[in-house]
Amino acid sequence: MPEKSDQKRDYRDTVFLPKTDFPMKAGLPQKEPGIQARWEEQGLYERIRESRAGREKFILHDGPPYANGDIHVGHALNHVLKDMVVRTQTLLGKDAPYVPGWDCHGLPIEWKVEELYRKKKRSKNEVSPKEFRAECRAYAQKWVDVQREQLKRLGIGGRWDKPYLTMRPEAEADIVRELHKFAETGQLYRGAKPVMWSPVEETALADAEVEYQDLTDSPQIDVAFEITESPIEELVGAYAVVWTTTPWTIPVNQALAYGPEVDYALYRIEALYDLEGEDQKAFSAALKSVFPLDLAKVLIAQDRESEFHERLREMLEGLSVPGFEEVRLLHLVLDEEPVPSTGAAGPYPSFKGSELAGTFARHPMHHLGGFYAKPRPLLAGDFVTTDSGTGLVHMSPDHGEDDFELCRANGIDPVFAVESDGRYRDDWLWLGADDKDEDGKERRRAVINKPFNAPEGPICSDLREAGALLSASADYAHSYPHSWRSKAKVIYRCTPQWFIGMDGKLDHLDGASLRETAMGEIERVRFVPEKGRRRIGAMVGDRPDWLISRQRAWGVPLALFVHRETGELLVDAEVNARIQSAIRADGIDAWEEARAGEFLGEGRNPDDYEMVSDILDVWFDSGSTHAFVLESDEWPELQSPADLYLEGSDQHRGWFQSSLLESCGTRGRAPYETVLTHGFTMDSAGKKMSKSLGNTVDPLKVMETYGADIIRLWALSVDFTEDHRIGDEILKGVGDQYRRLRNTFRYLLGALGGFDHDAEAIDPAEMPELERYVLHLLAVLDAKLRRAVDDFDFNAYTRALVDFANEDLSAFFFDVRKDRLYCDDPEGLARRSYRTTLDILFQALVRYAAPVLVFTAEEVWGTRFPDRDSIHLQEWHPIPADWRNDDLAARWDKLRDLREDVNEAIEPLRREKTIRSSLEADVVVPADAVPEGFSDADLAELFITASVTRGQAIAVSRTDDSKCGRCWRLLPEVAEDGDLCGRCESVVAEMDEVA
Incomplete structure (x- = not known):
């Protein structure tokens, strides 16, 4: 034993503290670009x-x-x-x-x-x-x-x-080649169908290019079509009422649709008032200005009675005429007096929609002649419901899918009245360029503009003047399609387009x-x-045929020829091959009229063929x-x-x-x-990001502030399969996670300083139980991570890695074994076992972390192995199956639970400053809580306390033992504070002898 003196020796230089050049402060924004540059250079x-x-x-x-x-x-x-x-x-x-x-x-x-x-x-x-x-x-x-x-x-x-x-x-050539495959297998056709059309962008849009926005101020109108012919005599002279939220489509109406199984009835509209003489004349004039069909007979579905009545009431309640009382609907009992409506279907004469077959009405603007003079048939439509409107639907084959199909089945073709910019043709009879309003301005308008569709706009005004507008308001709430690029409203517009059919039976697909x-x-x-x-x-x-054509300039051409006389698509593999070859050599500019003869080859006159000018979606x-x-x-x-x-x-x-x-x-x-x-990334409050709201998070700025590895750790920590969040506080939390991971690697690097695997490594089978338990935990982690990779569950992958580093290593294994690392004999089994385990952990963890923290893992790997290849060239570290030991794990899991209970019992004494650290605590633990094979000394080392004894319940008191001047443990063998315990005395003596 060293000779005592009044001046105690300072043993700090004899403690084996971790040493590493790996900095605690990451400095990722400055460091990462250099690592990236080295990767490129290498x-x-x-x-x-x-x-x-x-x-x-x-x-x-x-x-x-x-x-x-x-x-x-x-x-x-x-x-x-x-x-x-x-x-x-x-x-x-x-x-x-x-x-x-x-x-x-x-x-x-x-x-x-x-x-x-x-x-x-x-x-x-x-x-x-x-x-x-x-x-x-x-x-x-x-x-x-x-x-x-x-x-x-x-x-x-x-x-x-x-x-x-x-x-x-x-x-571009290969895209054309794929187009030609569709043509050659009979899947491609040109047809005029209503498609989603952007008047702003002047092109058709695919379903994927359309998003829906909620509107609260859309127009809704009820329009009366006078019935001129019907097998039900009582209907002649009555009005079939349609409801629509697109007034702009009324100018191209060509038919009405009814539901064959829907119950319809006749009603009379009556305005109640108590007026006489001049007041009655004034009232009648006021009424006619907003509601021209006083006492008209109307045809609607019985189920829509109450809602229709409510729209009429709202239309008329703006009349500020003394004596006006209300508007009401009367069930029209044929050949008898009308009966007041109760708002529910009653014992009144009605008929199924199927009885309306053969009924015709006339367009409200029939007096204009021409297109409007032709009677509008009432057609059976299975799509007609009584969920909204009047149970009768106005049909415009130019501007609706159901409209188009029903009208086509009945020999009614679209008229293409609306041009690509969303305005009616100049020559359109009702809304042409020569039609002026009172101020001399043209009424021809873009059809989706609010003024054009408003209750006071030109369409509603003309319908009102014609005695056909029963109600009009601008307060309808619904979801409306918009272009996801321009954010402008879109319309259904019938134009010639190219489609790939979805339902034709195909030989090359075995008839499917x-x-x-x-x-x-x-x-x-x-x-x-x-x-x-x-x-x-x-x-x-449920999707329709695939619309693949667009009417723009920047894109791959629909490199097809159509015979001008027959309209037949030219399908010729040799022609197609020449087109593909030209585009492969010269790009899409090769598709030009001047080269038509070259593509068609001998035997075909270019004048006989149209070169399709559309581009591909x-x-x-x-x-x-x-x-x-x-x-x-x-x-x-x-x-x-x-x-x-x-x-x-x-x-x-x-x-x-x-x-x-x-x-x-x-x-x-x-x-x-x-x-x-x-899913989609929302702001920290769960709101959709928007530049207008100022809640966007710029990844470039995040990298400037925190580094790329932080944004990577964030991306791999959230449940990305659902919508998830990002924000300053969230990123700060991710930064804390990162620092803990970085400190884990820093500790490993320091603790493994100078470790020579060949000279120091211990076979796991010879290690103490704690090291074998940690290797078991590593094997469990390895299986979790492999499963997460197979499942693409990267949130689980990252969480398991972080939890293992924080809970199993930093808060437990490193904490328990730091005394062995700092103070044990470097040649002893215990310290070598610990360092061997740390080496295994390092080799595995740096690989596990490499896909997540690509820059940090490279820095960690290069700090320990500066002469080795990049971590990203390494493979998954092998984990032997026999490291998995569930029986051993059960023993240690029980001890860890007891350790948590002991730490909770120590904490009040620490707060009261009875003790400063757990090393000053004598602890009693329940004897039955300790698995077999653990001594009291083992427990004291595990709990990092002065001593542990066994009793009935957990108890903590301050120890009376003295503190070793080197390891700081308070032990009975230390005579007084500053002296050495037996272990430290032996290690110091050996060091002194070597020195």
């Missing part, structure tokens, strides 16, 4: 491909973001999830390449280029289509380059030097239709979450990416079908669906084996 992505060559493949096919503007937080979430998939599959040893791509054609880019023109006071009509497309191409390329750097900054690994772009000539084939694949494909199957199944099951572009990316020789590392498509849940109606239909129509199968969807 060609890391290519080296990963080389290291996995010949392995089992896992192909995630990238859904193309749109090349327009900086990335937003949705982009960040989406690409971090994709990167997590690719990196975890790579970690498992698979060959998981990632080829990013961009959607480059379409209206938003055209708009942006047109905006630039307008700023220069130019019109796109002043330049050639070729020049205009060149500017669109340059604009798209600019944003491809910008977004590429922003995504790389997020740590997304991929073939950034060779992404796929829908505007590359090779891609495209719809049937797609529905079969939906049943086969795996959907994560499962609700995605129901969502896309409902959409595909961009959803057809992106839906074809599986064909020109996964099946292309340009990316031999890919293969088809893809293992996974991963996008937001909105893509069930977008890319998932267009890809499914395109692949099923040409290959008879889906282009993917699994579909994974994520």
